[in-house]
Amino acid sequence: MQISPAPLLKVERLAKNFGGVRALNGIDFALNEGDLVGLIGPNGSGKTTAFNIVTGILKPSEGRITFGGADVTGNAPETNAALGMARTFQNIRLFNDLPVVDNVMVGLHRKRGPGFLATVLGLRAAARAEAEIRQRAMAVLDILGLSGRAAERVGGLPYGDQRKVEFARALASDPRLLLLDEPTAGMNPYETADLGATIARLHRELGITILLVEHDMKMVMGICQRLVVINQGNMLAQGTPAEIRADQRVVEAYLGHGRKGGRQRGPEDVHAVG
């Protein structure tokens, strides 16, 4: 076994109380550079809460998060974004009134955007920066096959394409870690499969580290290298898709106790059960 390098993202004993409700109760996991890890669990298990704490939208009650060796616990979202985290949202959050390409360009302002004075004085440097931003945004849209719709108002795009624009927006900033919050929410099986393939392709081609919160077992099992399972705010299991598939506790968490003598069921069945 090779000695693994310091993980890119490390979450330790993460806990969150909402008033008297303990939504998370000691979650631990870590991502190495280049990983594609799925964070899964039944409805209400605390996946999105954990995700929002990592990205900085919620503050943790307890625990520690390190990213790239630095402590990022309780950072603001913009600080984490500056450190190299990029995310998508479960309920799509695009800038609806802006064209597709402008949505992607917003993500490039932090790194490449000209300052206020350069903008107002109309300096050549500002125009050049603007052209670079547009070029980069178009290149990312091209990767996702959306360059033909660059000038369309994003609010008018079909749902699946809106998801992809969110991807493009997150990818444009060259993130060190891409966090995807239930990207297949509200999609039909065909769109889900298509998006799963897109995620796998981005991971393979761009070598980008991805943490994927997901509900759809089939998709996650197919593309992730490692899975972290949480249930009712507690860690349930961690391992490769094959290990998780065989884990009886995971099956129980999803489906309850199997009937005696019934056929062996795996987590994939969740998909069929709905």
Next chain:
Amino acid sequence: MSAPAAFLLRFALPVGIGAALLYAATLSLDPYSLTILQFVGINVILAVSLNITNGFTGLFSLGHPAFMTIGGYVTAILTMPATRKTAMLRDLPSILAAHEWPFAASLTAGGLVAALAAVIVGIPVLRLRGHYLAVATLGLIFIVQSFAVNLPGITRGALGLAGLPPVTNVWWVYLVLVLTLLTCWRVKHSSLGRTMLAIRENELAAASLGVKVARTRVLSFALGAFFAGVAGGLWAHLVTLIAPGSFSILLGFQLIVMVVLGGTGSIAGAAIAAVVLTLSTEWLRPIEEAAGLFGASQIIVAVGVILVLIFRPSGLFGTAEPNVFGAFARRRRHAQSTP
């Protein structure tokens, strides 16, 4: 089309035509009409600058009258002849009292002090979400007014500063108007302006993309306040008077109406709405007097606002600009791509 050619066509040409028309106006119009023309220009400056705050960034500020008052007083105090200053404004620091500033420098100073006030108010208030800013800027109008009333050694209190040098003319207004439009246009069509629109559309997503939400809001608030301050200075030297009550909440409301009617985020929309509303209130006044229906024009405007909000909630233009050249270029590109 090369960049300098585009600049010439889009900027220098319209500005030149505007200047030529203005020159013709100064030759042919009577002084009353010229004064109205200047008020139109000042209102366009105000509406377009308020549109940075309310339209681009989606904040709801009512604070323009406050910033106009600040800018108006600062400009008025600076341009006043030194002899009058020492006689009338006894608490003024001697460094300000001894000198008489040129108009351009005074206007700039007025704008900068107004922007500074916006930063001071904005830093605590803009961290909050929702309509806190509307309430806070409403309060600011009254705070600024009571400062003006209660600092008689600097502002002459409720008397106000009368008999200011009448230095505002159509050319000053036109210069500031062009600079305002140019600045707003550049900000809107830049990476910075895009982050402002992003904050308006979805604050959380913008923050997650690394947009510095609080800082960008303060910037857009202060930028709007700067032009309001300059416009206040122009106004004061047009009517040659500034008093604590010169710019009231009513004016703030009229400016909001211009932005809402024109389209939140549209520079051209706000400008057109400002022109139409200023002229129509002026033209309706004799009719009101003849019919004995005072205030009828305000009722008409208010009904108009309600109708726009029902049938076109994003205003006449929304965020878009009616882009004549863009449409032309698109058609040409289209013609080239389909031989």
